[in-house]
């Protein structure tokens with residue numbers, strides 16, 4: 001197993017380019033990126049409400065002009081198991097990595113020469129179920145050449161990007177492991193790759209939906225549509241799954257409402273950014289996390305009631321517990337074409353997508 005100073009390929013992308021790495025513990029990702037994305041993350045500190053919905057920004061890495069003169073700190077970030085000096089990325093303290101130098105390997109796909117180090121939103125889960133929803137009907141920024149605008153407009157026009165202001169960019173969900181022998185549906189056969197027990201839905205999956213049936217992508221993601229089988233046991237299991245799906249959907253609705261509020265009150269533009277949604281795909285781990293959260297809530301109430309200082313005990317419990325324990329996460333990601341635009345009003349292009357997703361999620365639980 002790699003130690004904490006090594007990088008490994010990041011295996012929980014739902015969409016987008018290859019070449020994302022992770023530290024061994026999985027708490028951080030390192031992603032090749034544009035200068036604009038780094039600028040947007042760096043200036044987000046002046047927009048704390050927006051920042052709260054972004055992955056935590058750890059720092060940026062850039063290629064040094066004179067590579068031989070500088071110890072390559074994250075040599076070949078897209079490659080497997082290349083060493084980085086211990087301590088450089090081991091400690092996920094925001095601001096720790098300021099402007100470290102970095103020597104990209106071979107130059108493939110890393111042409112920008114810069115990378116960004118971010119909190120891994122999919123860490124803290126045993127089996128993260130990840131959905132990337134790309135926002136906007138317009139998907140290009142002001143700098144895009146005409147050919148790119150035309151191409152992206154064409155994709156928008158034939159997908160829900162045009163009609164609803166969002167489309168499913170990709171999805172990766174836990175399929176129950178290698179021993180799961182549920183056959184793939186015809187739709188899945190066309191768009192899904194199964195690997196290590198996960199099902200990865202490619203970009204053509206999301207592009208295949210129309211406004212009328214895109215709800216099916218969300219029911220596939222939440223796993224709420226199951227035929228009820230014979231017998232009481234099966235019946236009961238399906239009911240619990242559906243109950244949990246409802247619980248998760250309600251959590252996502254709350255997060256998206258908060259994102260909607262922030263976008264309505266900020267002046268920014270982002271093109272081809274995404275909402276990244278994650279929830280725990282392991283049913284037992286999800287039950288444990290929910291039970292634990294209910295416990296914690298109870299404890300908090302008790303401590304407050306008695307006005308007792310039990311901080312030391314609480315810290316100890318936390319330190320001992322390294323089990324994945326998250327229930328859900330929702331974040332805005334992918335700011336390659338994002339900027340703050342004072343005076344321009346709210347980002348209605350992105351908001352249209354957020355509102356559409358909210359409509360669909362509400363329709364699932366109402």
Ligand code: ADP
Pocket residue numbers: 012013014015016017018020029031055118119120121122130132170274276333334335336
């Ligand atoms: P691009 O689309 O330009 O390749 P993204 O920023 O959208 O770049 O990243 C691609 C994929 O990587 C996303 O779909 C998402 O699944 C994953 N990803 C990106 N950033 C994070 C993050 N901070 N935590 C977890 N996963 C991420």
Ligand code: MN
Pocket residue numbers: 015016272273274334
């Ligand atoms: Mn993306």
